[in-house]
Amino acid sequence: MGFGFLGNVFKPGTADYEKANNIYATSTYGVERDMNPGLIYQPVDIPDIQEVLTIANRSDPFTPVAIRTGGHQYSGASSTNHEGIQLDLQSTFRDPVNDLQMIRKDGKVFIRSSVSWKLQELYNFLLKNGVFLPTGQCITVCLGGHVQTGGYGMLGRSFGLLGDYITELEIVDHTGTEVTASKTSNQDLFYGFLGGSPGNLGILTHFTVEVQDDNNYQGSKGIGSSKVIASSLTPYAKHTGSTNSTNLSNNNWSAWFSRQIEKATKTKGLFVSSQIQVYGGNNSMFWKNASEATAYSWRDATVVGTWDVFYNNAQAAAEAWQKDTAAGALTYFDSNERRLLWGSYDNWDMTQVWQHYYDRTTYQRLQQIRKTHDPNGLFTANLFCVQAAK
Ligand SMILES: Cc1cc2nc3c(=O)[nH]c(=O)nc-3n(C[C@H](O)[C@H](O)[C@H](O)COP(=O)(O)OP(=O)(O)OC[C@H]3O[C@@H](n4cnc5c(N)ncnc54)[C@H](O)[C@@H]3O)c2cc1C
Secondary structure (H helix, E strand, O other), X not given: OOOOOOOEEEOOOOHXXXXXXXXXXXXXXXXXXXXXXXXXXXXXXXXXXXXXXXXXXXXXXXXXXXXXXXXXXXXXXXXXXXXXXEEEOOOOOOOOOOOEEEEEEOOEEEEEEEOOOEHHHHHHHHHHHOEEXXXXXXXXXXXXXHXXXXXXXXXXXXXXXXXXXXXXXXXXXXXOOEEEXXXXXXXXXXHHHOOOOOXXXXXXXXXXXXXXXXXXXXXXXXXXXXXXXXXXXXXXXXXXXXXOOOOXXXXXXXXXXXXXXXXXXXXXXXXEEEEEEEOOOOOOHHHHOOOOOOOOOOOXXXXXXXXXXXXXXXXXXXXXXXXXHHHHHHHHOOOOOEEXXXXXXXXXXXXXHHHHOOOHHHHHHHHHHHHHHOOOOOOOOOOOOOOOOO
């Protein structure tokens, strides 16, 4: 390459490229959304990341950069087409000493972690150190994206979101400069990264998060995690919705939803997976932790539901089932169709669908933040992102 980049660079048409390019959404959107970056860079450290940004900024026109860590974004948004490049951080920051540390300060416990760990690796570290924090369930998800989109999981009602406990983000910005963001410095970046527009504001390398001490929760045994919820090789039609309804117990929702699940199980080639999580109530920490400092949407949720069908030679049936379920959900679950960034995207052109993901005030603030922190659109690698304000 003729410069100081130390990591791997993979070109299309090679076996290494094919392997690196096989992320969760490839099975479903690899062709339709052209998830084939011009080059895939796997940096080994921050100077390597800066080198890639220099190259991307130097070309005319500049080369859009898609940021990927665990590659588990269901919509395919951590990839891009041949005009862009992908910065793959899954192996970049895995030093067991420098990239995952316990910090005890003022009677509180924190960890400073890199983005490159998988949830399973984080769980092992937490268990060893007698601490815990709320996260989602899939053990192969990486922290790079997960920290930003929340961590919806079984501890959601009792502890809120992972992002609620983040105290500092370490970021490489579009110029290659290292910056930190917290509730008291670079507040806009902090807001935009946590619940905003993942992968479109800069490159997250590390973060600090407050964790809970097991000793304060006697009898707690930690949570077991699901192995792999579904194979990444199986295509899917997916939806994750949120409702603030308090009427689900008597509006016939559960009877309707059970019938939908049954229909899927009886359709040849479909395999259904659903998670229903309860978040509401006056004592809910999901409600209480809602903060102006972060951009997480729909913090008045009572229930969050995921309904996915995976299919084998049955794409039309999967899409028909998802369409039918979406129509029913408008009646029984949520008439506003409030979606979550990490799990729903029937149309991934954000300009068409942003109202499903953000309220107007949040979206407009995020647009301003994008204009300031990604002024040239370097991190616009695909359509699933908040558009910068004009
Ligand atoms: C099988 C499965 C189960 C899941 N279960 C849950 C669950 O229970 N709860 C839940 O909350 N979520 C869940 N998710 C969603 C998952 O947590 C998010 O999609 C998460 O963002 C994935 O992070 P990643 O780094 O693995 O993915 P990636 O695809 O690499 O990244 C996701 C997004 O974040 C951006 N990004 C990634 N790394 C960085 C970085 N270092 N700097 C800046 N931007 C970055 C990407 O550009 C992309 O837009 C699940 C996903 C899958 C596939």
